[in-house]
Amino acid sequence: MSKSEPILSVRDMRVEFQIKKQNALPWHKPDILRAVKGVSFDLAEGETLGIVGESGCGKSTLARAIIRMIPAQAGEVIWQGRDLMKMNPKELLGIRKEIQMIFQDPLASLNPRLTAGQIIAEPLKTHFPKTSKDETKKRVRELMEKVGLSARMINRYPHEFSGGQCQRIGIARALITNPKMIICDEPVSALDVSVQAQVVNLLMDLQKELGLSLLFIAHDLSVVKHISNRIMVLEFGDIAELGDAHDVIHNPQSPYTRELINAVPTPDPIVERQRIAERRALAAGT
Amino acid sequence: MALLDIQNLRITYDTPEGVVEAVKDVSLTVDKGETLAIVGESGSGKSQTAFATMGLLPHNAKVSGSIKYQGQEVIGLSQNEMNKLRSNEIAMIFQDPMTSLNPYLRISDQMAETLIYNAPDGKRMKKKDAIAECVRMLESVKIPDAKDRIHLYPHEFSGGMRQRVMIAMSLLCRPKLLIADEPTTALDVTVQARIMDLLVELQEEFHMAIVLITHNLGIVAGSCERTMVMYQGEVMEQGLTTDIFGSPTHPYTKGLLSAVPRLDQDEERLMTLDRSFEAQMAEEQL
Amino acid sequence: MMVDVQKMEQFAENLAAQEEVKGRSLLADARRRFFHNKAAVVSLIVLSLVVVFSVFGRTIAVWSNEEIDWGILGQIAELGAPNIENGHFFGADQLGRDLYSRVIQGTQVSLMVGVVGALIAVIVGTLYGAIAGYTGGKVDNVMMRFVDIIQSIPYMFVLILLLVVFGRSLFMLFVGIGLISWLDMSRIARGQTLSLKNKEFVEAAIATGVKPLTIILRHIVPNLLGVVVVYATLLVPQMILTESFISFLGLGVQEPNTSWGALINEGAGNMQYGTLWQLVFPMFFFIITLFSFFFIGDGLRDALDPKER
Numbered sequence: 029m030s031k032s033e034p035i036l037s038v039r040d041m042r043v044e045f046q047i048k049k050q051n052a053l054p055w056h057k058p059d060i061l062r063a064v065k066g067v068s069f070d071l072a073e074g075e076t077l078g079i080v081g082e083s084g085c086g087k088s089t090l091a092r093a094i095i096r097m098i099p100a101q102a103g104e105v106i107w108q109g110r111d112l113m114k115m116n117p118k119e120l121l122g123i124r125k126e127i128q129m130i131f132q133d134p135l136a137s138l139n140p141r142l143t144a145g146q147i148i149a150e151p152l153k154t155h156f157p158k159t160s161k162d163e164t165k166k167r168v169r170e171l172m173e174k175v176g177l178s179a180r181m182i183n184r185y186p187h188e189f190s191g192g193q194c195q196r197i198g199i200a201r202a203l204i205t206n207p208k209m210i211i212c213d214e215p216v217s218a219l220d221v222s223v224q225a226q227v228v229n230l231l232m233d234l235q236k237e238l239g240l241s242l243l244f245i246a247h248d249l250s251v252v253k254h255i256s257n258r259i260m261v262l263e264f265g266d267i268a269e270l271g272d273a274h275d276v277i278h279n280p281q282s283p284y285t286r287e288l289i290n291a292v293p294t295p296d297p298i299v300e301r302q303r304i305a306e307r308r309a310l311a312a313g314t
Numbered sequence: 315m316a317l318l319d320i321q322n323l324r325i326t327y328d329t330p331e332g333v334v335e336a337v338k339d340v341s342l343t344v345d346k347g348e349t350l351a352i353v354g355e356s357g358s359g360k361s362q363t364a365f366a367t368m369g370l371l372p373h374n375a376k377v378s379g380s381i382k383y384q385g386q387e388v389i390g391l392s393q394n395e396m397n398k399l400r401s402n403e404i405a406m407i408f409q410d411p412m413t414s415l416n417p418y419l420r421i422s423d424q425m426a427e428t429l430i431y432n433a434p435d436g437k438r439m440k441k442k443d444a445i446a447e448c449v450r451m452l453e454s455v456k457i458p459d460a461k462d463r464i465h466l467y468p469h470e471f472s473g474g475m476r477q478r479v480m481i482a483m484s485l486l487c488r489p490k491l492l493i494a495d496e497p498t499t500a501l502d503v504t505v506q507a508r509i510m511d512l513l514v515e516l517q518e519e520f521h522m523a524i525v526l527i528t529h530n531l532g533i534v535a536g537s538c539e540r541t542m543v544m545y546q547g548e549v550m551e552q553g554l555t556t557d558i559f560g561s562p563t564h565p566y567t568k569g570l571l572s573a574v575p576r577l578d579q580d581e582e583r584l585m586t587l588d589r590s591f592e593a594q595m596a597e598e599q600l
Numbered sequence: 601m602m603v604d605v606q607k608m609e610q611f612a613e614n615l616a617a618q619e620e621v622k623g624r625s626l627l628a629d630a631r632r633r634f635f636h637n638k639a640a641v642v643s644l645i646v647l648s649l650v651v652v653f654s655v656f657g658r659t660i661a662v663w664s665n666e667e668i669d670w671g672i673l674g675q676i677a678e679l680g681a682p683n684i685e686n687g688h689f690f691g692a693d694q695l696g697r698d699l700y701s702r703v704i705q706g707t708q709v710s711l712m713v714g715v716v717g718a719l720i721a722v723i724v725g726t727l728y729g730a731i732a733g734y735t736g737g738k739v740d741n742v743m744m745r746f747v748d749i750i751q752s753i754p755y756m757f758v759l760i761l762l763l764v765v766f767g768r769s770l771f772m773l774f775v776g777i778g779l780i781s782w783l784d785m786s787r788i789a790r791g792q793t794l795s796l797k798n799k800e801f802v803e804a805a806i807a808t809g810v811k812p813l814t815i816i817l818r819h820i821v822p823n824l825l826g827v828v829v830v831y832a833t834l835l836v837p838q839m840i841l842t843e844s845f846i847s848f849l850g851l852g853v854q855e856p857n858t859s860w861g862a863l864i865n866e867g868a869g870n871m872q873y874g875t876l877w878q879l880v881f882p883m884f885f886f887i888i889t890l891f892s893f894f895f896i897g898d899g900l901r902d903a904l905d906p907k908e909r
Contacts, residue, residue, distance in 0.1 A: 082502035083473075097806055124809030137800035141822040143623050151808045184623035191356075201804070220355035221529060222587035225573035229584055247502065254575035254584065277577060291507035293532025295574050297556045300536040308511070330636075 034070035034106075035208060035241050036094075041067045041103035043086070043093045043265075063089045064100075065265040071209070076235065076242040078256030078273065080249055080288070086265040087245045091211050094243075095127055096120060108208075125155040128202035132214035134194035138186040145182040148172065148200045155205050171200040176230060192223035199230065209241040216251060228255055249292050253277050261285045315385055316343040317491055317523050318367065322379040325362050325371065325547075336362045336375075338547040344491065349517065349524045351538035351555065353531060353570075359547035360527045364493045367525075368406050369396040383491070401428065405484035409496035411476035415468040421479055422448065422464040428486050451482040454519070455512060474505035481512070488520060495527045510537055531574055535559055543567050548595075565591040630826075633903040640899025643892035650889050654707040662687025663698030665705045666856055672696055677874045691877040694870050702858055703881050709770070709859040710840050711889070713777060717839030718832045720778040725785025726828050730820050732786070733793030734812065744790065747783050755780045760851055768854045773846070777839055788831055792824050826904035833897035837890040844886070860886045 043064040063086045071077050079087045093100040096112060105112040107123060115123065128151070131137035138147050148168045152159055159167075169179035175196040186194055195215060202210050212231065216224040232255060235242055246252050252259060252273075259276040261268040261284065268284040269276055280286045290307060294300045325337040337359040344350050354360040365371050367381055369391065381388040383403065391399070400406075408414050416424060422445055429444040439447070445464065452460035455478040468476060477497060484492060494513065498506035514537050517524055526538055534541055535555060542552035543566065551564040562568045565588065572585035634640055663669065669688070672679035673696035680692035682699075690699040732743040759776040766772050796802060797820075805815050844861025846852040853859045860882050867879030 082504065095807060097803070121809045124807065129804065129807040131800040131804060133800055137804050139801045139805075139819050139823070140626055141825075142818075143625075150805065150810065154808055154810050154814075180621045183620050185625050187626065188624060198804070201808075221531070221570060222355065222573045225575075225584035226586045228575070229586060232583075249503070250575040250577050253577060254581065274580070287504055289577065291503040292577050293507070293510075293530065293536050294576060294578055295531035295535050295559065295571060296576075296578075297535040297559050299578065300532065304511070304536050307507070311511075 035073045035108060036071040037069070037104075037106045038094060039068045039104040039106070041090060041093060041105070042101045043089050043098065044101045063265050064093065066103075067262075067265070067267055069260055069267070069270060071241050071243065073208075073241055074235070074239045075258070076244055076256045078252035078259045079243065079245045079262060080247060080252050080259060081262035081268075082247060082288075084264075085262040087262050088213055089265075090262070091129075091213055091243060091245055095124070095129070095211065121155075125151065125205040126207050127209045127211065128205065128207040129211045129213065130195070130198050130202050130215045133218050134191045134198060135186055137198050138194055140186055143183050143185055144172070144177075144189070144197050147186070147197060148204055151201060151205045167204060168200075171204055172197075174203070174234075175200045176226075190223075191219050192226060195219060195223075195227050196230070199227075199234070203234070203238070206238075207240070209243070211243045211245070213245050214247065215244075217246060217248060224251070231255065249277070249288060261288065316382075317346050317384060318342075318344040318525075319382040320363070320367070320379070321382075323363060323366060323381060324378045325359070325366055326376045327374055328376070336547055337366070339379075340544070340547075340549055342542055342549075342552065344523050344525060346490070347517070347521050347523055348540065349514075349526060349538045351526045351528065351534040351541045352544060353528060353534055353541060354544035355529055355570075357546065358544040360544050361495055362547075363544075364406065364495055364525065364527055367493065368400060368404060370406075401431075402487050403489055404491045404493065405487070405489040406493040406495065407477070407480050407484050407497050409499050411473065411480045411500075412468065414480060415476065417468055420465055420467055421471075425451075425464070425479075425483050425486065428483060448482070448486065451486055452479070454516070455479075455482045455485075457482070473501055474509065477501060477505075477509055478512070481509075481516070485516065485520060489522055491523045491525065492517075493525045493527070496529070497526075498533065499528070499530070506533065513537070531559075531571065543570070630900075630903040634899050637899040637902060639895045640903075643895035643899070646888055647892040647896065650707065650885060650892070651711065653885075654704055654711060657704040657707075658701070661689075661698065661701045661704070663701055665697065665701035665858075667698065668696045669698065670696065680875065682877050690881040691875070693866060693878055694873075694875070699878060699881060702863060703885060706858045706860045706863045706882060707885055707889075709853055709857065710843060710861070710886075713773065713843040713859070714836040714840040714893075716774055717777040717781045717842075718835045721781040721785040721835055722828055722832050724778075725782035726789045726821060726824060727816075728782065729786035729789025729791075730793045730816050730824060733790035734797055734816050734820055736797075740790075744787075747786055750780070751783050759846065760849075763846070763851045768851060770853055770857065773843065773852060777842060781835065781839060785828070785831060785835070788827060789824055792827055793820055796820055796823055830897055830901045830904060833893055833900055837893040840886075840890065 041064055042062070045061045045063055046058040047061050048058050067090055069077065079090070081087045089098065092098045093103075094105050094112070100113065103113065107127070112120070112123060145165070145168050148171060149164050152164055152167060165182075169182060172179045172182065177193060177196050177200070181189070186197070189197065198215075215231070216227050219227060228251060231242070234240065242255075244252060244255055256273045258271060259273045260270045261276065261282065263282075263284045268282045269280065271281075276285060277289065280289055290303070294303065320343070321341050323337055323340045324335070327334045327336060340359070340363055342350065342352075342363075352360045352363065362371070366375075366377055367383075367388065369388065371377065377389055379389070383399065388396075388399070415421075425448040426441055426444040429439050429447055430441060431438070449460045449464055452464060457463060457475060457478055463471075468479070471479060481497075497513070498509050501509065510533050513524065513526075516522075526534065528534060538555050540553065541555045541558045543550040543558065543564065545566050550566045551558060551562065558567060559571065562571060569585065569587035573587055575581065575584055669686075669692055672686075672692055676692055676694055676696065680688065680696070682689060682691040688698050688700065690703055693699050693702060728743065728747075732740045758779070762776045763772055802815060802819050805819055810818075840860070843852055843859060844864065847859050847861030848865045850865070853862055863882035864879060864886065867875075867882060870878050
């Protein structure tokens, strides 16, 4: 496989949900909600693709459909030359160790009854059940240090960590099987600003060091712009815009992207007040 | 005389683990018609300060210091007097509009209730008049077809619309002070921009003061004259927004401002908060 | 001196760096809260005393539970009253048997019925409910309709029928109680599972490729424990009550075996002859045990309530 070939290519992905109508009887046809309407994109090795959009645009659904956590109606997901959608459960299990995921709510994504060490070791236990106890522990400690947690904390429970630390545990868990790609579903939106910066930096460092590909899903355009090489803007399950991060932000082509960018406030009173004035003038004009 | 004058406010909680200080020595003033932003991360005590002003703290909280509203001491007021203050003078809107609305009542009933029992002139209002007034208020927060929509249930509104309903409800009694606790945190950016524009507009229309509590530095920059930065229950810095953003003096403020990624600038790496000032602060206290 | 202090600190730090910090689990937290609850702690002590009594009470008994004291037979009302001297600590029953030994025997049987019933409920009910809830869809539908059907049959009728057809024995009683005790538990476990299923840590396990059964056993069941344990402590007295009721009807355990229900039944029947102790002693143990279980259940619920977090 040549270097330029994408590690992941998604073609014409469609996800639909059936919603029962209110007061519907069993033989009534349910409504169909088209959450993702034919999305295609490529992801290169070591690249970060940011997916932005507002709530309900289908960005999380898309990510979950790619790794078959929810069924897709149609589409192809070519992972290193093989179609994920056509794999049997056993083949899929092999892929699961190559694609890992990080979640939004740092505390809720960790089982409260398990220690940090047990949580981080779980993927290892699933995919390499023969790993010895000592070896597992060594790996876990190594990873904890790597994500900036003291290995002494290995026996602590999730509620004894802060939000940022919990997210680091989540990252360590995602890294333990040496994946090639990580799907980050709003990994920093539940964190405080100062902690958010730390986690974003950590993710960028790890990506550089390990050559990971990232699918970075977020609603915060500024964070996405900072971390991504390319950005995909989703609007109601459709791609509104897909392109180089710098271009999308500074030279947006679609009206929806422009609206999004205009709505993001800038933490600078002089710039921001001018922007608001312009926005109002525009609104008054139309 | 300032509209709201808080001096040396301290809030402590007795817990099984010992006494926890949620707010330590906070002083602030809000003048008629101005906007003050209280900025801080989780655990900074910003919401606690607001709850104390509204008399909404839980029973195990101990409050000392003074909170004066138009010269009248608020701490130690009876429930009855507090209710009067809350219904006629100070209003509050919350982060999650869904939890502040009763899902089993129509919007019309919930809104009219406030007017029927707490009319601004002290008299009981007729239901028909109350509803007419509510419709007017919904129109002023720009809810289309307010006349018909007022009879809907809360879940039939979108998040942004629900927050508008909450704002309309809080304005019914023409408060002189509106405390907005993270009013846009649960909302999408485009909706956030609209709600912030609306708040500024309403402020001019109703001549009220706003205390905006948020962690989002961007929306502070755009719409608040003065800013107060809080961290771990203490005031780090307060002053004109332009001064604080333009030339922050406290290391925490500096750290916070540089930790936020910005859309209009390309930063190589996000600055993370240097917490060495904490040790210095602890020393000063000793 | 200064240098020494610094050295010491560094040493301590090095030590700490090597040592792994011990975590404080949710259960440890709950235990701490539980032991702050006076009523629950007192109940726990009372319950332990009852258990100790049922296990070791025999050692100080003068009479066995089967021996008949011919010396007082026929004059129970006059001579059979509780008496330390002749060894009938709790008095004697209408046949001249020692009530102290009989109460011990009854306590053993009743506690066993309660605990076995609750255990079946916990193991079968939790697993059944968790599997139904986690799998969802048609499997869930079939499994839960099955529970509905069993539950719609009047269980007292089934139990009585079982005991009549297969004969009255302790084993049949366990089968009967075991058949019905897990139904409510499976419903509760299923409900909780449905809400746990959507938690991100379960999603994380699915995304990692953890097998469904492992997810149920490792991620779902341990998080059900809080609710299950509380319900189980309330289920034990319910089982004891059921058994007592059956025994009171005369269908429960068979002579010479006995239980609280059977003893209370006898005691109540003989009240008119002035042998009130035959009712009071079994009743006393019955009541304090039930109260203890209820208070412990309450205490557990408060201790495990995640809302406090």
